[in-house]
Amino acid sequence: MSLTPISPGEKEIPVTPELATLANDERWQLITRISASLHFVKSPRLRNFLIFISERSLTGHAEEITEYEIGWKVFERGQNYSPSDDSIVRTAARQLRAKVKEYFESEGASEAWSLEIPKGGYIPIFTKRESAIVEEHVEPVPPVSAPAPVDSGRRWRLVSAVLAVFALGALITAVWLWQATRTETPAPTIASTVLARGPQPTRVVVGDFGIVLMELANRRIVSVEDYVNRSYVNVLPAKPSEPFVRHLWNAFSLGQIVSFPDVSAVSAIMRLSGSEGKKATIQNARQITPRDLRSGNFILLSAPIASPWMTLFEERLNFRYRVTFNEDSPSMVTTFENLHPEPGEKPVYRADATTPGYGVTYGLVAKVPNLTGTGKVLLIYGLKYTGLEAAGEYATDPNAAAALARMLHVKSIEDAPDFEVLIETYAIDTAPRYVKVAALRSIK
Secondary structure (H helix, E strand, O other): OOOOOOOOOOOOOOOOOHHHHOOOOHHHHHHHHHHHHHHHHHHHHHHHHHHHHHHHHHHHHHHHHOHHHHHHHOOOOOOOOOOOOOOHHHHHHHHHHHHHHHHHHHHOOOOOOOEEOOOOOOEEEEEEEOOOOOOOOOOOOOOOOOOOOOHHHHHHHHHHHHHHHHHHHHHHHHHHHHHHOOOOOOOOOOHHHEEEEEOOOOOEEOHHHHHHHHHHHHHOOOOHHHHHHOOOHHOOOOOOHHHHHHHHHHHHOOOOOOOOOHHHHHHHHHHHHHOOEEEEEEEEEHHHOOOOOHOEEEEEEEEEOHHHHHHHHHHHEEEEEEEEEOOOOOOOOEEEEOOOOOOOOOOEEEEOOOOOEEEEEEEEEEEOOOOOOOOEEEEEEOOOOHHHHHHHHHHOHHHHHHHHHHOOOOOHHOOOOOOEEEEEEEOOOEEEEEEEEEEEEEOO
16 A cells, blocks of 8 residues: 655644544444444445544544545545545545445344435434334344363463464565565665665564563563663563463563564565565564674664664654553553654654554654664654554655655655654554654754
């Protein structure tokens, strides 16, 4: 999927309210049933269309339900999108109205609420159907016997197997996609500017997701010093007592667990490498040392919480990745701090509480010198995995590279100075739907 970049200064997308507030709303429950019905199984765009206009309407943001906003956020039209020249929203609206009508004429005949999207507009109208024969929309639950107790050793063996299969399958998929598309000849991208033509390949380094799990369990971030010395297993205070779980815990430190956004970005980067005749190798953050980062070119993926090596380059950046832990839940909050905000910029950029499912989140793509200035390092990371996925797609999208080159006043992205670009994306159903450049800095 190609993500069209949006230049700074355009209308900022409002933060999406937390969808949890709609959980008990009968109208939102109606939307979830309609979108999950057979009428929308093969129409994901129409389903996203319905979810977007309903969520905006029911959370008090009906003013955002315009043809332009729908074309931008649902149908991925770019900054030059003109509703008068492109009728995709109007055409889709006719199809959506027809499918909603079909739903109420069939499986939705007994719904307590009706839904209408009036012609000439896109704001949904919900009406209580007083005469409808309301049936409970609850799936019957067959009687079951009490489950046999599952020993924790077996449970953790299942977890371990799933993690191992995921990690292995992810890397196999990345290499397979690379081999399958080596004949493509794409235009220059941000990522291709650091892919090497010489004898030394560019190292593409995926994050060590195992330490993220350990950090969450202990509510403590692994420093680069502890990661270098491999002492973080002993530094982190909480250790499981059960033998098998302890074994699994130790496996987290081996660097064998990879996140899907990392794999998605690796796949795109390896396609570029093969098609352009450049050399690249895949490694895990666990396999890298500080000495490695003194020479050659690197692409570091994920985030500092999964790849502490990224913190070695933070002093060059204006946008700093920050982590805090939630007091009431075993989760962390990540943000980008803007050290020197310019007019129109925010001091802090944070993801919506509803992401990665829905809403706004952010990613960062930065090109900086390696530790000795003899090569380049491309940093690709984001808030929530949707932000990382969008950043990876942005870094491998030739259209984004061309737009960024214009913003940096150079003919080609290959001529661009070092930079950091903060991107904003809007996610629908966990997928990034557009990319907007929120802020840009040249690095001197």
